[in-house]
Amino acid sequence: MDDQQPLAGYSPAAQERWVPEPDKRPGRTAFQRDRARVLHSAALRRLAGTTQVVTPLEHDFPRTRLTHSLECAQVGRELGAAFGCDPDLVETACLAHDLGHPPFGHNGEEALDQAARACGGFEGNAQSLRILTRLEPKRFTGTRSVGLNLTRATLDAATKYPWTRGAHPELPHKYGVYTDDLPVFRWLRQGAPEHHRCFEAQVMDWADDVAYSVHDVEDGLHAGHIDPAALRSPVEREGLYAVAARYAPTAEPLEFAEALDRLQSQEWWPHAYDGSARDRARLKDATSQLIGRFCNAAEQATRRRYGIGQLTRYKADLVVPREVRLECAVLKAVADRYVMQRGEQEALRSRQRVVIAELAAALAGLAPRGLDPVFRALWEEADAAGDDAGRLRAVIDQIATLTDSSALARHRALVR
Known part of the structure; x- marks a missing residue:
């Protein structure tokens, strides 16, 4: 067992590493060490040059996978802390969640999946685990790299899809581990229910949804690709609902309409944007309001189900109200339709x-x-x-x- 500070809500097994090692600086927690390792990794720095939505260098201040990961980490850290999760653990999971994204974002992911068919395919989430446990060299056992050698709980929290390709009946094309990385996957999942994500991974996943749905719209407005007035057009809205159905397949168009109406009825909603200082301030406030709205709704709904007390690992599931998920889906659809589906983008x-x-x-x-x-x-x-x-x-x-x-x-x- 490593020398480590005790952490309430996390067993010694949750704090174990694949290869035991002492801490060079006694007094730090195991999860503080994990956070430092990811923050200092080359894999995280690489995300500065990887597409989020707007291509890097397309304009002066685009979000990249790195800035998205940092923003996701801030959202996840605060939301996780509200439930009693270790904040360093949740932040590390958020920082690590996109490490496996290849060049050109999801488009590159699809192309690499085709190129990798003979070796089992490619998936960004499975690649993230591979980076953390093998490709980012920090520790070795014998001649084999064990990557950053993070704790079991951190690796589990960073695993959005804890199953192999095709193993989940509802998400056959999403998975979090390649076949040749199964030994470390089985180790990090010891004692975990099959196909079930730990609570910290669920917080990370919602922080990811919140951050990219809100910030992609903000980037689209800054870049001039989104016209807020278009969201009041019946014809434009119908097209938007068709896109939103990809993010919430069980929802009806009326539900999307109601979700968009709720957002547009808010005093802070940006009904116009011309890039002026006043409009930029208003947009920044809208961004803050949306993040607070989505996180507060999840916190309140989860607390209503589980009450007060510390929620960690497999003690609870994050509850996000359906209407809030649909509002998030509508924002994703706005960025998808007006930024990613621009004519020149194809x-x-x-x-x-x-x-x-x-x-x-x-x-x-x-x-x-x-x-x-x-x-x-x-x-x-x-x-x-x-x-x-x-x-x-x-x-x-x-x-x-x-x-x-x-x-x-x-x-x-x-x-x-």
């Missing part, structure tokens, strides 16, 4: 998919040449074992760690 996404596919083919043909030392070693280990899937996984790992700009640069260098 041509850009098509080009990005080609870049990923051609880069994967080029690296697979050149390997181990063209791979960074970390991934060259993984490729050579798989090659020595005659493991075709392992060789391809090393190539996929390499591409997944690139930023948008470095993926384009490597593509230019390798593909003629």
